[in-house]
Amino acid sequence: MIEDGGGARGCPASREEPRVAHSRTLRFWLDPANIAVRLGQAGPVVRTKAGPAVAFQVNDPSLIRKVGCGEDIFQAWSADPCLRDFTGDGFAGAEGQAHRDRRALMKPALAAPRLTALGPSVRDSTEGLLAGLPADRPVDVPVEMSRLVAGLVIETVLNSGISPDTLAALARARSVLSAGVFWKYALSPWPWVPAPRGRAFRRALGTLNEATREVYERHQPDGDGNDVVSLLKRSSDNRPDAALHDLRALLFAGIEATASTLAWACYELGRHPDHQAAIRAEADAVLGADAPADAVRPEQMPRTAGFIREVTRLHGIPFLVRRPATRRTWASSRYPPAPW
Structure with missing residues (x-):
């Protein structure tokens, strides 16, 4: 934008x-x-x-x-000033080279080979989190998908833990945080206009901060010390405040899109029981009791992968990134003139 x-x-x-x-x-x-x-x-x-x-x-x-x-x-990069209380001083609010340097620091910990190797731990964590679903009442799908994804990110990618109560509070806060960010963007031309549910957003941000601190404190480093939280701690000389904003951004980003996608997938599976049965059969065939979790590839489950792609096409999360022009320019000579 x-x-x-x-x-x-x-x-x-x-x-x-x-x-x-x-x-x-x-x-x-x-x-x-x-x-x-x-x-x-x-x-x-x-x-x-x-x-x-x-x-x-x-x-x-x-x-x-x-x-x-x-x-x-x-x-190059500039988080909108209206989001300053959300981005803080982490990489999400950094600009240009500083932003790229911070991303490069975390890149080894988030590389595909390292994430692929998490297969067994992801499977174990998923089973434990699914066991926590309520069996005596209807399930709030958006909240439970947020709880599932947040738990997976914290336990596997961030090598940490979180109390069940804090995890549940974070799951409930996720939609409030998302709506608050969108409203801040929408109303940024009119900063004097109060955003809807402003108090609820501040409470949800407090919940995210509490969860971030707990994840930081309960972190268990990998043997090689190259997991993402260890890298953030070392780069910040073990000063929590310098790494917490980055960790908070990773935690929210790791939850938001995936939880929304899974919630919409549940919705579409409920609307299309034939797809639900076919995907269950495909999963049973590929993810049998004897199948190693780290041996499963997306190409082995074409119907499931195709279904998720269609869900993201139908229910993509619209988002605009602000890029101010530093001088007068034109979009492209290939298109009708559009001065910026």
């Missing part, structure tokens, strides 16, 4: 833009389908306006790469 100031100094809009390009930003957040379903008609760059703020939404892979990598024109 590329923002520019309006008024006399702002760049003029192309007269070729379709009417959808003038959808209000707030309306987009309240009803993503208002613009998402018509982006193909609107073109690769869509101009939006909310009061004095003008933004250009990019919907083309090559342009997204240009915007993401063109640091001579676009500010």
Whole structure:
């Protein structure tokens, strides 16, 4: 999302833009389908306006790469100031080279071979977390999927533990945190407007902070010391405050998208019992009692993998990343002029 100031100094809009390009930003957040379903008609760059703020939404892979990598024109990274209380001083709020350096620090711990080797521990953790599902009442699917994913991330990727009560509180807080972040983005042009459920968001953020501190304190390092929390601790000279913001960002990011995807998958399985039966049969055939957890590959479960891909296509999480332009530029000579 590329923002520019309006008024006399702002760049003029192309007269070729379709009417959808003038959808209000707030309306987009309240009803993503208002613009998402018509982006193909609107073109690769869509101009939006909310009061004095003008933004250009990019919907083309090559342009997204240009915007993401063109640091001579676009500010490399900057978390929106409205999210400062959420991002803090961690890598999610860092800019440019500092952001990339922090990501590079964690990259070895999050590399594919290391994550693939977690197969057996993921299987064991999943069985334990599923055993905690209530059997005497209906299941709140979004909350329980958040509990499942948070537990998996904490126990396997972060090599730590968390109390059942804190885990349950974190699962309940997840949707409030997500909604709060979206509302802060939506209302950023009007900082004086109070966001809905502001107190609930602050309480949920406190729950996330409590969970982060508990994960930090209960961390058990790998033998080689190259797990992600160990790397964060060493890079911060074992000063908790310097690593907690990064750990908090990893914890929330590790939960949000996966928990939402699993919740939507449960919803679609309930709507399509034929797919549910076929996926169960495929899982029983591949994930038998004697099958080693680290030997299972996505290509062995094509129906399950295809179902998840379709769920993410139908119920993707819309999100906009802010990239301010540092000077006047144009989208691309291949497309109708769209000054930024």
